[in-house]
Amino acid sequence: YNQICIELAECPEVYAPIYMRTEDGEVLLEDFANGFFTAMHLDMDAWKPFVSDRDFGLPLAAILGQSTIIDGTSWIDQLQDPLANQALADTWRMIPQIISFIHDQCAFARTLTVH
Structure with missing residues (x-):
């Protein structure tokens, strides 16, 4: 977490999350x-x-829509709509920018002092 925060603060353009991939890539x-x-x-x-x-909330939803924690099925799978599935299939390409945006927007919350 700290390394990611440092990277996003100092050089956000190099942030590259690690993704799982199928054998076909x-x-x-x-x-x-x-x-x-x-x-x-x-x-x-x-x-x-x-x-x-x-x-x-909208960029955050792009990430959370891929999650399967709640009931084991992602929002994408639940949509059962080929056009929606296709539109959301490339969300992974936006993740670095979304994470950088979230990091920047949450900066003030990380600097708050708890008493």
């Missing part, structure tokens, strides 16, 4: 999304203001 974003969602659960109350903000 297809990116499986599920593990990344599940890890992200699991980390959010460490302090869901802290995430509430961000999730309710439209500018922040």
Whole structure:
């Protein structure tokens, strides 16, 4: 976590998440999304203001839509819509920019002092 924060603060353009891939090279974003969602659960109350903000919530939904933690089926699979599935299939390409955006938007929360 600290290494990722340092990288995003100092050189965000080099941030590259590690994805699971199929033997054919297809990116499986599920593990990344599940890890992200699991980390959010460490302090869901802290995430509430961000999730309710439209500018922040939509990029966050792009990640969480890939998660299978809640019932084992991602939003993509639940949609059962080929056009929606196709539109969301390339979400993995946007993750570095989304994570950089989230990092920047949450900067003030990380600098708060707890008394």
